[in-house]
Amino acid sequence: xxxxxxxxxxxxxxxxxxxxxxxxxxxxxxxxxxxxxxxxxxxxxxxxxxxxxxxxxxxxxxxxxxxxxxxxxxxxxxxxxxxxxxxxxxxxxxxxxxxxxxxxxxxxxxxxxxxxxxxxxxxxxxxxxx
Amino acid sequence: xxxxxxxxxxxxxxxxxxxxxxxxxxxxxxxxxxxxxxxxxxxxxxxxxxxxxxxxxxxxxxxxxxxxxxxxxxxxxxxxxxxxxxxxxxxxxxxxxxxxxxxxxxxxxxxxxxxxxxxxxxxxxxxxxxxxxxxxxxxxxxxxxxxxxxxxxxxxxxxxxxxxxxxxxxxxxxxxxxxxxxxxxxxxxxxxxxxxxxxxxxxxxxxxxxxxxxxxxxxxxxxxxxxxxxxxxxxxxxxxxxxxxxxxxxxxxxxxxxxxxxxxxxxxxxxxxxxxxxxxxxxxxxxxxxxxxx
Numbered sequence: 001x002x003x004x005x006x007x008x009x010x011x012x013x014x015x016x017x018x019x020x021x022x023x024x025x026x027x028x029x030x031x032x033x034x035x036x037x038x039x040x041x042x043x044x045x046x047x048x049x050x051x052x053x054x055x056x057x058x059x060x061x062x063x064x065x066x067x068x069x070x071x072x073x074x075x076x077x078x079x080x081x082x083x084x085x086x087x088x089x090x091x092x093x094x095x096x097x098x099x100x101x102x103x104x105x106x107x108x109x110x111x112x113x114x115x116x117x118x119x120x121x122x123x124x125x126x127x128x129x130x
Numbered sequence: 131x132x133x134x135x136x137x138x139x140x141x142x143x144x145x146x147x148x149x150x151x152x153x154x155x156x157x158x159x160x161x162x163x164x165x166x167x168x169x170x171x172x173x174x175x176x177x178x179x180x181x182x183x184x185x186x187x188x189x190x191x192x193x194x195x196x197x198x199x200x201x202x203x204x205x206x207x208x209x210x211x212x213x214x215x216x217x218x219x220x221x222x223x224x225x226x227x228x229x230x231x232x233x234x235x236x237x238x239x240x241x242x243x244x245x246x247x248x249x250x251x252x253x254x255x256x257x258x259x260x261x262x263x264x265x266x267x268x269x270x271x272x273x274x275x276x277x278x279x280x281x282x283x284x285x286x287x288x289x290x291x292x293x294x295x296x297x298x299x300x301x302x303x304x305x306x307x308x309x310x311x312x313x314x315x316x317x318x319x320x321x322x323x324x325x326x327x328x329x330x331x332x333x334x335x336x337x338x339x340x341x342x343x344x345x346x347x348x349x350x351x352x353x354x355x356x357x358x359x360x361x362x363x364x365x366x367x368x369x370x371x372x373x374x375x376x377x378x379x380x381x382x383x384x385x386x387x388x389x390x391x392x393x394x395x396x397x398x399x400x401x402x403x404x405x406x407x408x409x410x411x412x413x414x415x416x417x418x419x420x421x422x423x424x
Contacts, residue, residue: 013217013221015221015224015225016217016220016221016224019221019224019225019228022228023228026231065213065217094212094213094216094217094220095212095213095216096211096212096216096256096257096260096264097208097209097212097213097260097264098264116216116217116220116221116224117219117220117221117223117224117227117253118224119224119227120227120228120231
């Protein structure tokens with residue numbers, strides 16, 4: 001049964017996106033799984049949707065270290081768009097850096113900070129409890 | 131001449147200093163001159179050769195700039211470890227987990243299984259390395275007052291299963307009101323490491339224990355972890371005990387990072403660690419942290 005209309009991953013790492021799409025395909029929980037290769041590309045799309053009154057994804061999985069716009073820039077700018085508060089954002093990063101961890105805490109994302117590798121069971125549980 | 135005029139014009143006998151350099155027999159020399167008016171029409175000039183001082187200063191500046199560059203490199207390296215390397219191992223593990231889902235039998239093949247183990251080990255190594263590197267940048271200014279008894283108590287609780295399995299008793303003999311100025315995450319990690327170390331290296335056939343005590347000595351708060359475990363031959367391994375990736379016992383799982391990290395964490399907090407040990411008797415680690423009234 002599909003529980004979500006759209007789940008999005010923002011990550012420049014092709015293998016990570018591939019893994020994520022495979023996991024989602026196996027789980028079969030979302031009608032659409034979309035992906036963006038950096039924060040800027042994702043933001044432009046979200047801004048356009050916001051202007052056209054189109055809906056955002058239900059959940060966004062956000063990588064941090066990306067070219068053009070990194071995850072934090074996307075996060076902070078996206079939060080300024082109208083109605084973006086309702087969207088759940090998970091940080092999905094390979095970063096072990098305490099700097100990133102601190103930034104997550106600053107933004108109240110302690111519970112939404114996931115370290116790669118994200119395994120199948122973890123992802124399933126996460127979506128189940130949403 | 132200008133300086134002399136200036137000196138004479140000053141009523142309050144002010145000293146006018148300046149530095150200059152001259153080339154003498156092909157070598158650049160530096161001088162410092164102090165000038166002060168003496169009477170109405172005389173000026174005392176004293177000149178000092180400060181070439182050595184100047185050269186040392188230049189050398190120090192040069193060393194400092196090298197150090198800064200190396201620090202920057204280390205920071206970049208930390209970044210590479212915590213981001214770039216990690217993302218590749220995460221991908222490897224992710225792909226292997228997909229493979230396991232699609233084709234579980236393929237893990238009967240030892241090549242695949244070993245590849246899986248290697249990916250996991252690589253991931254662990256990178257996590258450890260990151261921990262070591264992050265610590266290098268730990269800030270001693272983050273010290274706050276922490277209750278030592280509670281810290282030890284908390285650690286004892288978290289390792290209690292491990293201790294029970296190994297048959298090791300843990301004793302917290304610290305006074306309930308002893309506080310220590312420290313970086314809390316480091317203190318937790320130090321105590322945890324010391325306890326797990328004592329548990330890991332317990333000796334079969336005796337009532338094993340790890341006893342934690344504390345006392346004051348001069349300007350230090352002394353914390354001791356005493357066990358009656360297998361001990362280590364310090365005359366053989368003493369130098370290397372706190373080194374990175376050194377292991378001295380092949381029979382237990384150890385990565386050789388615990389003591390290295392512990393020592394570094396203690397040093398960042400301006401403390402030191404000593405060890406006394408005898409094979410088949412036991413080991414006592416003594417940690418000195420600066421005592422501050424808290």
